Amino acid sequence: MDYECIESALRSCRADYAEFRSERRRVTRIVYLGRRLETVDTTLDEGGIVRVLVRNGGWGISTFNSLDNLEHRFDQAYQSARLVQAEPISLAPVAFAHDEIRATLGTDFRHVPLVRKKELIESYNDILLSFGRIVDTQAVYMDEFVTVTYMNSEGAFIIEERPMVTVYLAATAREGSNVQRAADGVSVPAGYERVLGLEEMARKVAQRAVDLLAAETVVGGVYPVICDPKLAGVFIHEAFGHLSEADFVYANPQAQEMMVLGRRFGRDILTIVDDGTLPGMRGTHRYDDEGTPTRRTELVKQGILTGRLHSRETAARMGEAVTGNARATSYRYPPIVRMTNTFIEQGEASFEEMISEIKLGVYACDTAGGQTMLENFSFSAGYGYMIRDGRIAEMVRDVVLSGNLFSTLQQIDAIGNDLTFSQFGMCGKGQGGGLPVGIGAPHIRIQGVVIGGR
């Protein structure tokens, strides 16, 4: 890449602020669907984005595949920005960084022969298929290596390599019209070694799909619920985390009132954190996509709302400090406020303590998706068990948790001592495709949750 050429384009751009980001991406993917090897392929993508700010205009953006004639792209973005009639936008100050972040991988997947990768995912797929009544599988191996270059008119110059290796295993069991599915996976910014030895995961996935065939649909009602770390983590990301993103409140006084710092959101035991600096996590980077260093931000501390997540624009507008949470899914998109690694801080309760106090309840595990409409949420557990007289009883399925965020957070009355991070967090806010995020939680107990069902 011709950095001098980009620097000169940045310098000559007439905008008040300009930035350039490019990506070179190589993805290898092997997919089994049932016994059938659906595809083994490698795809390449290269492109960039120029984003400029004109103070008496607004944001102007140009995205492109062709990296020729970059001056033209800067000009295109500048002309677009001038046509916008936004309210004045300013950016919170950030010390510009010069940095180069190279990936450190145990076994570099780029040097592992394709045939090895195919044999690996085939072996996991064979395990899934070895279970009776498994009629379909989806076994995916994927590795991705992205090199991102970021430069802005304030002098930032960052090159970052972003690797990701993924194995995803799903099994569908069927008995007549009863069709049940289970899935699990690993997707981490690490080397090939992290996707080896997942035989036990494959067996558990297949066994769970088969077990779900015999499980009854949960009887709808209001229950005390224990969420496992996976479900609790997704719940806190979706239901609470998105409300902490400053772009939800910065232009909406009513929303600011709702999310006023100092408001009590939960009991003293509840602390929620976003931390982009945790080593080896899916949402970890040294800088966000505006060149701001990432950091640890306490969103809720001992039940009280204490912080929120910012881009440079939202931080300036609200007069708060930058947090390094401006992230983009790809070069097709400008950065917006996103979470990095979001988790509920470790508590003190053991699982045995939590469950022993429940006469009739639900143990909801794993996630099959979730959606929130700010105050309202709906989450599907992957599977669950009834809790009877303080013990785990029969397996149940179609466990959908719903309710009101504010009252539900207040009803979290026990937090486990077993904080665990999911290895498969994906966030789909606004921009095409998903953004890797870290999601973590211990077991949590929530009183009075509405469980949908028959």
Place this chain on the structure above:
Amino acid sequence: MEDILTALRDKAEQAEVYSLEEESTLISFEANVMKSARVEQRQGVALRAVCKGRMGFAAAGGRATKEELIDNLLASAQYGDEVPISFPPAMPGPDVVTYDPTLAEVPFSRLVEIGREIIALLLEADPDAKIGVDIERGLTRWSLGNSAGAQISRQTSNFSVSISVERVRGDDVLLIYDWVSGISLTDAYREVAQRLGVKMELAKRSASLVSGRMPVLFSPVGGLVLALPIMQAVNGKNVQRGVSPMSDKLGQVIFDRKITLWDDPTLPDRPGSGSHDGEGVPCRRKALIQEGSCSGFLYDLKTAALMGTESTGNGARSLFSPPQPSPSNLVMEPGDRSLADILATMRHGLLVEFALGLGQGNTISGAFSNTLGLAYVVERGEIVGRVKDVSIAGNIYEHLREVAAVSQESHWVYGQIKMPYILLPELNVTCKR
């Protein structure tokens, strides 16, 4: 393109080159104010080849070289799927207009005006609301050539407007959304904005409800709860994989006779329309559900070959993945009763405008269990107000067997499926209070 086909002539029994170029302009309004303008340029190439009976795939966006692409393609074909498919020769397709040359001429200022008009209209319904509008104008050129002689080159234009409304009052939040698309700039956006305005008005009053079984009326958007499992079940990929509950039901009555669903790529002014699919197979209109009976599935070349049948012209492409079966435009046939007439028959029930959690859980089984994002209580034929903390549950293979009414009125939902209002005689409704 020709030179890639030539280069592959000695290396592969069959070959195909797909290339894509796109340009678009997007302007965004956030919280009632214009915020950004974006210009997008996209280009890429995808290749498929059959070598020694195995299918390979490779793709690149940006400046990959021909050699790099062909290397990746041949590596892919070494391990690829053994499917007995044949790329189609040149075949005539239906005459469908997918391109409006005047769209590119629309001045930027007109796009800005549209955004302002929508915001003004919705602020009239509620001055405290925060409105977001995205207006996008796009032009796509794609071409496909294969070793069987097909040579297709097409242009499509696309104009879309998405509108979101956010209203916070204390801890009470209303969040609604709609989307409209076409190949030309028409005033369809106005109708969508007006519908959102009506929803906002109706949501101002609140109502309460007691859990129980009751008649439930699904609006076109709310009706996605019922349509989504059908969309998954008629997809040839799920049929071929044996996970579609309809896979062994062809010709059998599975739903009420009021339910008929078409896949129609010949509709004018729809971005989903076209003369040929992404594999060069001619498109055609076909019934998927006809008067309640299962009458067809959507296939691309591969799923059709595996099922021993013909492609239905539903091979959809995105640059970085092999083709997949996908609907063109889905149309659920309207019924013979007006919405007002249907509402009048409801003594006590629920109108579902928007459900959360679509596609989550075990959708393909037909089971649904959704919290409702926006729903109204209906009493003696009148919509009395918004009800919150409500969820519905059931299974479409049970509940669509008896449908009380389907409306004459129908709307495009998110540009994907045209849906009428559907009244189910009885459904389980759970309320928190």
